[in-house]
Amino acid sequence: MLMLKTATVLEAISKRRRAERPAAHTGLSKNTIFATTHSADDALVLLGATANGLTAEQAAERLDASGPNTIEATTKTLARRVADAFIDPFAGILAALALVSLYIDVLAVPEPQRDPSTVIVIGIMLLVSGGMKFIQEARSGNAAEALKDLVSNTCTALRDGERLEIPFDELVPGDVIRLSAGDMVPADARIVTARDLFVIESALTGESEAVEKTAATTVVDGAGGSALPLSACKNIVFTGTSVQNGTAMALVVATGSDTYLGSIAKMLNGRGEKSAFDRGVSSVSMLLVRLMLVMAPAVFAINAATKGNVIDALLFATSVAVGITPQMLPVIVTTSLSQGAKDLARRQVIVKELPAIQNLGAMDVLCCDKTGTLTEDRIVLERYLNTDGNEDARVLRHAFLNSFFQTGLKNLIDLAVIDRADVTPSAVVPDSMLGQSLRDRYTKVDEVPFDFSRRRLSVVVADAQGKTQMVTKGAAEEMLEICSFVEIDGIAQPLTDEKLAQIRKQIAGLNAEGLRVIAVAQKTNPRCVGEFGIADECDMVLMGFLAFLDPPKASAAGAVATLEAKGVAVKVLTGDNDRVAATVCEQIGIDASNVLLGSEIDALDDAELAERAEKTHLFAKLSPLQKARLVRVMREMLGHTVGFMGDGINDAAAMRASDCGISVDSAVDIAKESADIILLQKDLGVLERGIIEGRRTYGNLLKYLKTTVSSNFGNVLSVTVASLFLPFLPMSALQLVLLSLVYEIVCIALPWDTVDDAWTARPRAWDAASIKGFMLELGPVSSLFDIVTFAALFFVVCPAAVDASWSELAAAGDVAGMATFAALFQSGWFVESMWSQTLVVHMLRSPHLPSPRDHAAPALCALTVLGLALVTWLPASPIADALGLMPLPTSFFGLLIGIVTAYIALTQLAKRRYIARHGELL
Structure with a gap:
């Protein structure tokens, strides 16, 4: 709870502590300064406490007065959360389009001709995109907090002279707490008695070596405690640090935001480094933005030159820019991860940080301890x-x-x-x-x-x-x-x-x-x-x-074999004897023929260690720092995505060094604090289910990205070709934006889709380059059929409906006829584009043809039917005029069926060709 909520603060402090030390203000509360420079007895008197702790009544009164022992560090305000939901590059494009349309269609025309429909539709798109992102992030945040509450952090305190286990957030100034090896320090506290107490303060100071703490009073030279440095507080233990070894009784002097950690949290601004998952999403976003910056100006230049109307060309080009970018990308990302977290929770896997789901699915090396993980949790x-x-x-x-x-x-x-x-x-x-x-x-x-x-x-x-x-x-x-x-x-x-x-x-x-x-x-x-x-x-x-x-678990051998089959190499990193560890490994199917000892590791440089580590599956008699070094070498020098599963004090450093730290609810506090993922059962079988769910979550996100980007790219190519030959815009800006809105809403159901077992059979790392290749190879397929549709509409369907070709209407100066011709053309492509763009999601979601045995999730199927029905109905609806649409002749639907059928067939062929070249579809 308290420790889980302050994880980001700890990380930020460890990175910025050295560079940004306050000149005079040290962040220590008045109580802390007094307790440091006075005896423990004086501190007890100051806080109205005794060595036997507080009474339950005193504790309750102080909890009401001081509030819970929690740090309000980086909670976003409502305004900040709204801004984060609605302000992004894609929303900026939509807003720019809305402003252009507001000027052209409303402000710059006489009142009878004003048409705010485009602005309204774009406003709806902004509200849907930003609103859903806001709601999903709020839900995921609430879900994450609810899941974190399943993970308990308690400490031992003296109440009424008795030792009680109480939650961190119920501690108050004046409590006397007991600390021992493995404990996280729950509040700033003055040592009363100590025996060989060593505390790790790296989260606050950046120094990795443990610091000895005693009950001795600190003598301060000069001006007193106003500039008391942290290093001088040898008798104070601070919130967020951890006990390496020894025992102590300590008096709580500051809680919550009054602690040293709380004071630093108030001063911290900005965000931490992006995770690999965030960088992957950003790389795809930049790919799309670069594509937009190339294609949109080209469409504008072509239409301005061929149509002669710069304003319309600008509006249409902006619409194209909107159409090529997946506006719901933030929503789909958040929805996929939050849905994945909920699914993992049902599988007894608690996700502390949503981006860790993708790292779990990408993991190809799992390092774990022996005792309790591979063996029975009893000796x-x-x-x-x-x-x-x-x-x-x-x-x-x-x-x-x-x-x-x-x-x-x-x-x-x-x-x-x-x-x-x-x-x-x-x-x-x-x-x-x-x-x-x-x-x-x-x-x-x-x-x-x-x-x-x-x-x-x-x-x-x-x-x-x-x-x-x-x-x-x-x-x-x-x-x-x-x-x-x-x-x-x-x-x-x-x-x-x-x-x-x-x-x-x-x-x-x-x-x-x-x-x-x-x-x-x-x-x-x-x-x-x-x-x-x-x-x-x-x-x-x-x-x-x-x-x-320490007998092996009955499920260990099967779990190891399953993980290996799923592409995850299991490596055992233990502090135990190598012969004992080798016996256990051999019993459960881990290769123990090549063992590397901690004493050997110290004699190797990183390059030599990397070479040995790649071939070794058992590492024995390791220190905590040796475990962390092995994880770092496998990540940085061998390029593996490494997960580390542990539950002890000696595992915390390695968990922090890994791509995905994994712990269990029964672990010591520092292990749970260091973890990204927490298992409610200490079993590799549970972890294997979590890995599969992580891959499934990423697979559904990749479906959206690849199908949407390739489809949008094909549409832009179609618009570019049409702009060269058509005497009018192939689709109005309003229609293009509306089409994109309906399609994106259909795609919202993708996080609930199933993923082929073959795809989840191996680790999946983020690969933005594959998205680009998918777009360039499969996107032009839709363009081919768009061009066929253009030709059929321009030369067959529209002339038959108005009883004249475009050239005849233009020669006769029939403005009304030309308007009808253009509206029919735009309505036809509007409907055909929705059918082809939506159905291709079902074609590209799996290597197989859609069938009763291999079909999309019910939610995706339902939204597909509703989306197609809506767009097909709109040209004949009461709002058709406002949208610039008109009813389509019966002959068009025969053409639509033929084109869509041919499109599906060619897409299947293109899909097979792509799989043959690249080995897989997604």
């Missing part, structure tokens, strides 16, 4: 062994003390240890389980939290007699580095090279069975209480190992 402790390979309850006992008393983010391994101890009988306390007896007999003294560089965690506990022990568990290799002794038969002995080799062989054997191995070590009476740290993790006694089974 079972199978064995607890001493260094001789025998089961030993003492190893389980010490592992429980470490897992239960650590205060960080309890992972699946910790939960598995606790669960096993809770069902294992105690050898010391009769009729009691091991876990419960240890809870009663030991107390926690201190802890050294887990981090990804050490890959271990230490807890110091004391028994009833006051004896203290440091118990450490972690990755086997990292644990061996800190052990100087080994426990054999309950006695600590020096760890010899021979014993070390035996232990490594034992670990390798367990890994070969697909078991994940964690080592357990201890040290008695390590040092004085309160002075423990990472430096104490040395000269420890290795006790034994925990062997965990």
Whole structure:
């Protein structure tokens, strides 16, 4: 909620923070400055709080007074949203046409001759185009917010002295919150107590290294806090940052817009960089604008020279410019994406940013972690062994003390240890389980939290007699580095090279069975209480190992095979042991014959890494930064569209580096914040459905672009040819605009159309060049039949209807006859153009001929029938005179059927030829 709504603010800050630092104003609230420069106790007094937090009544009163803990960063005003909906190049063309028509048809003629119909129709087109864009964007925005609400972000706060999980937006100044590894910081807060707390502030400072935070008071030199820099706030954690490791209790000093992030949000203006999807739409728009700038002046010059009426030529040329551009492009884009987001939601895929749908469909490499994604989201402790390979309850006992008393983010391994101890009988306390007896007999003294560089965690506990022990568990290799002794038969002995080799062989054997191995070590009476740290993790006694089974999901093999068949290569990027990961990969069908380790990656430059990464599907023992580097190299140097699926703290950097970050609702806050797509089930099968839906959405958008652009291009060619030979305009500006309006309304149903399975079978990246080729190859087909229609109307249908040819009417000076002749001609092309332009959508939407088994969506079929019926009826309607139309003779409809039938047949041939040359239609 709060974090999701401030994503754009975080991105903008990270890009602009260095270049645009306020000279004097630091963005820190008065409470924050006071809390930084005074003790934690003074800050508690200032905010009327205690170390046990607020009461529920106090919190409710403060929430009413301060408002919800949300940042109103970049919400558009109503006026801005209306302007964005109605102001674009295409709307500018329509507005220019309306102004020209207003002057020519209304202002510059006597009152009896005034005809505002063209202005009215253009006004309707503007309202339909802009209004629908406004409505669809509003709906998509509402839908996106509704979908985001499904993703919960909560924090632990003390209320009435008890720990409660509350939503971010309910925090108030004076709340005391608990932070641990993986948490997003929900508000600006003053550290009260901390243990090895490191916070990532890159979203605010641009620096990637974590910053240590303590409860110590900041001493400010000189003028005080008025120019207090962010770097000096070593005792403050800021909204939007994340906890890398450690724990803390912190006092909330500022919420919502009073936070540092909120103050920066108020100062930020402008928009972020365009996504690849936005750039693709823009490239197509520019292609159409360039085409318009070439064709419209040519039509104007030809008509002005041949017809002698500059004003009419200008009006008609402007209409042609409108006709060649797909006015509903913004509407279709928004509708396609919002409809795709709704369809994905039904498939348990939540879209945070609409353009991510196309990136999902274009993805050809999916990087994912192993645990929970390819394997069951649970881990079972199978064995607890001493260094001789025998089961030993003492190893389980010490592992429980470490897992239960650590205060960080309890992972699946910790939960598995606790669960096993809770069902294992105690050898010391009769009729009691091991876990419960240890809870009663030991107390926690201190802890050294887990981090990804050490890959271990230490807890110091004391028994009833006051004896203290440091118990450490972690990755086997990292644990061996800190052990100087080994426990054999309950006695600590020096760890010899021979014993070390035996232990490594034992670990390798367990890994070969697909078991994940964690080592357990201890040290008695390590040092004085309160002075423990990472430096104490040395000269420890290795006790034994925990062997965990992380079985592959039953659906994993099928999902991987399906993704591979759909053109998405699955690559596993894990921090786990390579042998364990390789066993899982082999079980589900991922090639693990070529494994690249994190230690090897650091020795490679980007070019060498790219070469290795292309051939490798398993990367093991990786750090978070190594994951991010791999994603960047595959994107930038290999040209892949890369998605990264993760749910942990160590996945956030890689998700941000990818084209499409994918997370799950159960992920830690920073992972959900970094994601573009959120799955409601952590399953590759769900993701596969999302990928197909992303491709379908893009396919329907491409249908509109290709069919509309090629059809419009053909119409412009037809107008250009007709202008050279006809003594009058082939269609009035009003008729051309009205025809375009009806056609575009029919196309609004395209986002609901089906897409061939063959087309969704592989990744689909944006390709503006293919649209241009489609236009140039298939557009002239419609021009051919337009010219046939022109000839039939000019030489057959119209002369038969008025009993004279054009030359005879002109020679006789029959002005009324010539007007009737021209109106009949324009009515005929008006109807024929609508039939050919609309039916070609159904011809080009699929490689196959329309049939009962392969037809358009019902909505598109219904709008097609209504559009054709309306345009065919208009020449005989009561408003025909106002539109410059007149009833068509019966003979015309026989001609229409023949031309449309021939057009469909030739289009099918041209379509086959295009597919033969390019391999596919869309």
